[in-house]
Amino acid sequence: MGSPGTPGLADLLESLKQRSGLSYAALAGRCRMSTSTLHRYCRGQVVPDSFGMVERIGRACGATREELNELHSYWLRADEQRAAGTPPDVASDAGAPAAPTGPSAPVPPARRGLIVPMNRPLPWAVVLVLLACLTLTASSGRSAGGRAAEPQWIPGPSWQQAPRAVPATLFGVTMNSSTGTMPAFHVGAVRLWDSGTRWSQLEPQRGVFDWAALDRLVGGANRAALPVLFTFGGTPRWASPEGPKTAYDDGSRASPPDDLADWDTYVRVIATRYRGRVEAYEMWNLAPSPNFFTGSPSKLAEMTRRASRIIKGADPQATVVCPGIGELWQQASRTFLSQFAAAGGYEHCDVAAVKLHQKDFGDKPETMVELAGLIDRTFHQAGFHLRLWNTGAAHRIAVSAPLSEEQADNYAVRFYLIGLYTRYERMYFYNWGGTKIPIVLQADGGAPTRAALFVEELQRWLRGARITSCGHGLPDNLPANVWQCRFLLPSGSGDDEPAAIVWADSGEAVMTAQPGAYRVRHLDGHRQEIREGAELRITERPALVEYQTATASNPWRFLGRAGQRCVPARDLSSARHKLPNGMRAGYASLASRAPTSARWSGPGSPRDPPSGGTRRGKIAEMATCGSGRSPYRRTDHRLRSRQREPARDRLYRLRHPVRHHPQDR
Structure with missing residues (x-):
C-alpha cells in the first residue's frame, strides 16, 4: 500500500473504514459488494475496475469532498499503472514472496528500453535527452500508459439558471386513438399522429374531406383544456401516384406531393377550420425516413415555408413547428437536419421538433442526454437555436420488447425528467392508447397503468414549480450514478421551498441528507420525514427531497429542525x-x-x-x-x-x- 509513510488508494480506503467504525461485513452490505471483495480493495490486492466502487465505499464511510477527490487521484494512478502493465505501487501481501532484487532481478516490462548503469554519473547529453522526452510526454494529450488524458474537472451542476417555471405542457402524449377519448390521468398536452388524422385519411380524394376523427379528437382535447399539436404527414396516393408507399395500409405515400398547390390547399383548409382550436402545427412527421418522408431537405424546407405563411395568415396565434427530424443517432439524419437548415427551413418556424429517444428502447432514459448533445451541436453548427420539442420516437418502437413493470414505472417518469435535464420545452411520450410498445401508459378504454399514475404524481410535485439547475455525478457532489434537478416549490406561506428530485440511472446509491432536508416524497404517495444527516437510499425510482432553508423570495426566513416550520x-x-x-x-x-x-x-x-x-x-x-x-x-x-x-x-x-x-x- 505504498512505500512506508506514503499513503495510497488502499491506505486511504482502510483509514476511512477504520474511522467509520464499521466492520467489513457491515460496510460491504452498504456498498452492495461481498466482504472478501471489500477486504481485497482495502488490502491493496485488487484495484477496482471503476471509480464508482471506490466512491461508493468512500461515501458509505462518510468521506468529505476533499477525500473523494483524493481517492479519485489515487484510483486514476493505480488504474494507469494497471493499464501500462506496471505493478501497482502497493506493498506485498502478507505471505507473498518478496520481489527479487540485485543484478539478477528481471527488468519490469514497462521499464525496458533504457538501462543506465547507476554506478556512473549520467552524461549531460543523456540528461538533456531525458528532459526533452519528459517534456514531450507531459505536453502530449496522452498519459504514459497510452490512455487519453483526463478531461478537465469542472465541479458544479450541468447547468444553472434563474428560476424558471416548469410548464404544464412539458408532459405531453401522442394520441394513438381516433375515438376522441382523452387520458384518464393528468397530462399537459396532446399530439395527433397515428390517430386517424393523416392527410391520406382526411382527404382520401382531391377536394373530398372526412373530418369525423379529427373533430372528435380536437373536441375532446378542447373540453379537457389540452393544447393540440396537429402533425402533417402521409401524402395521399392521388397526390403522388408514383411515390414510395408508407408503412401504413391506407395507400399513403412517403414522398412529397407532385404539385405543391395540393399541399397549399390542404394546409389552408386545416388551419382555417381549426383556427383557435389547434394550438400548433408540426410540418411533417419523422423525416428523413423511407417509411415517412423520402423527399429532399430543400423540398421539405419549401413545403415548410409555404405552410408557415398560410397558417400564420389563417391563425396568427398558431405555433409553427418545423418537421420532426428523426433517427438522429445516425450521421445521415444529422446531415439532413443541417441541409434543411441551410435551405432556410428553420427561418419559418417558431419551434424545432426532433425525435429524442434511446438507441435501443430498452436502454436507460439517461442515454438520451448523449443524443441531445449531438442534436445541440448540429443546431449550433447550423446557426439556429430555437425552442425544442421532442415529438416522438423511431418507427421501430412498435417491435421493441416490452419492459418489466418496475422498469416501465421508472423509465416513464425519467423520460420527462430527462426532458427537464436537457431543457426541452415539451416532451410528447409515444404513445397513449396503444399497447404494442415497451411502456404502456393507458390502453384506450382501460385504466391508467402504475407508470401513468407515477407520471401524474410527478406533475403533482411540480405544479407551480420553478427549476433552477440539474446535475449528475461527482461534479455535482453526487454519487457517480445519481442525477438531480433542483426546484423552488410554492408553499402555503407564500415563500418558495427548495426541493430536488434525485434518482439513480442504475442500481442504488447512499447519500447523506443535506442541511435543511426534512421530508422525502415517493411516487407512490408515501411521505417520509427525515432529519439532516440521515442516510438516504437513492434508487432508480425518482424521489422528491424537500428542504427548509432561506429562499430568494424571503432571505430573512429561517427554517429549523426537520419537520418544523418557523414563523417570522x-x-x-x-x-x-x-x-x-x-x-x-x-x-x-x-x-x-x-x-x-x-x-x-x-x-x-x-x-x-x-x-x-x-x-x-x-x-x-x-x-x-x-x-x-x-x-x-x-x-x-x-x-x-x-x-x-x-x-x-x-x-x-x-x-x-x-x-x-x-x-x-
Whole structure:
C-alpha cells in the first residue's frame, strides 16, 4: 500500500473504514459488494475496475469532498499503472514472496528500453535527452500508459439558471386513438399522429374531406383544456401516384406531393377550420425516413415555408413547428437536419421538433442526454437555436420488447425528467392508447397503468414549480450514478421551498441528507420525514427531497429542525397561538425586540423586511424552532450593548413583558 509513510488508494480506503467504525461485513452490505471483495480493495490486492466502487465505499464511510477527490487521484494512478502493465505501487501481501532484487532481478516490462548503469554519473547529453522526452510526454494529450488524458474537472451542476417555471405542457402524449377519448390521468398536452388524422385519411380524394376523427379528437382535447399539436404527414396516393408507399395500409405515400398547390390547399383548409382550436402545427412527421418522408431537405424546407405563411395568415396565434427530424443517432439524419437548415427551413418556424429517444428502447432514459448533445451541436453548427420539442420516437418502437413493470414505472417518469435535464420545452411520450410498445401508459378504454399514475404524481410535485439547475455525478457532489434537478416549490406561506428530485440511472446509491432536508416524497404517495444527516437510499425510482432553508423570495426566513416550520417574528401576531407552549416564549422574545418596521403594521397586512435595517433588526426578523430558547438572545444582547435601543421598542417591551416557559429557564 505504498512505500512506508506514503499513503495510497488502499491506505486511504482502510483509514476511512477504520474511522467509520464499521466492520467489513457491515460496510460491504452498504456498498452492495461481498466482504472478501471489500477486504481485497482495502488490502491493496485488487484495484477496482471503476471509480464508482471506490466512491461508493468512500461515501458509505462518510468521506468529505476533499477525500473523494483524493481517492479519485489515487484510483486514476493505480488504474494507469494497471493499464501500462506496471505493478501497482502497493506493498506485498502478507505471505507473498518478496520481489527479487540485485543484478539478477528481471527488468519490469514497462521499464525496458533504457538501462543506465547507476554506478556512473549520467552524461549531460543523456540528461538533456531525458528532459526533452519528459517534456514531450507531459505536453502530449496522452498519459504514459497510452490512455487519453483526463478531461478537465469542472465541479458544479450541468447547468444553472434563474428560476424558471416548469410548464404544464412539458408532459405531453401522442394520441394513438381516433375515438376522441382523452387520458384518464393528468397530462399537459396532446399530439395527433397515428390517430386517424393523416392527410391520406382526411382527404382520401382531391377536394373530398372526412373530418369525423379529427373533430372528435380536437373536441375532446378542447373540453379537457389540452393544447393540440396537429402533425402533417402521409401524402395521399392521388397526390403522388408514383411515390414510395408508407408503412401504413391506407395507400399513403412517403414522398412529397407532385404539385405543391395540393399541399397549399390542404394546409389552408386545416388551419382555417381549426383556427383557435389547434394550438400548433408540426410540418411533417419523422423525416428523413423511407417509411415517412423520402423527399429532399430543400423540398421539405419549401413545403415548410409555404405552410408557415398560410397558417400564420389563417391563425396568427398558431405555433409553427418545423418537421420532426428523426433517427438522429445516425450521421445521415444529422446531415439532413443541417441541409434543411441551410435551405432556410428553420427561418419559418417558431419551434424545432426532433425525435429524442434511446438507441435501443430498452436502454436507460439517461442515454438520451448523449443524443441531445449531438442534436445541440448540429443546431449550433447550423446557426439556429430555437425552442425544442421532442415529438416522438423511431418507427421501430412498435417491435421493441416490452419492459418489466418496475422498469416501465421508472423509465416513464425519467423520460420527462430527462426532458427537464436537457431543457426541452415539451416532451410528447409515444404513445397513449396503444399497447404494442415497451411502456404502456393507458390502453384506450382501460385504466391508467402504475407508470401513468407515477407520471401524474410527478406533475403533482411540480405544479407551480420553478427549476433552477440539474446535475449528475461527482461534479455535482453526487454519487457517480445519481442525477438531480433542483426546484423552488410554492408553499402555503407564500415563500418558495427548495426541493430536488434525485434518482439513480442504475442500481442504488447512499447519500447523506443535506442541511435543511426534512421530508422525502415517493411516487407512490408515501411521505417520509427525515432529519439532516440521515442516510438516504437513492434508487432508480425518482424521489422528491424537500428542504427548509432561506429562499430568494424571503432571505430573512429561517427554517429549523426537520419537520418544523418557523414563523417570522413579523407574523407572530397571527401565528403565535398555533405554536406549542415551549416555542411561544422564544418567538415573543424575538418579536418584542424587533423594530416596528419588521412587525405587523395593521390587521392582516405585513410589511416587507427592512432593506438595510440594523443587524439587530435582521436577527429579530428570524424565528427559532425547537425548545423555545432563542439561539440569538446572547448575540442580540451583545448587539444591543453597542447600539442604543429605540425608545419605541423599549416602551413596547416594558408594556408587554415576556413570561418565559419553565423549560426556557
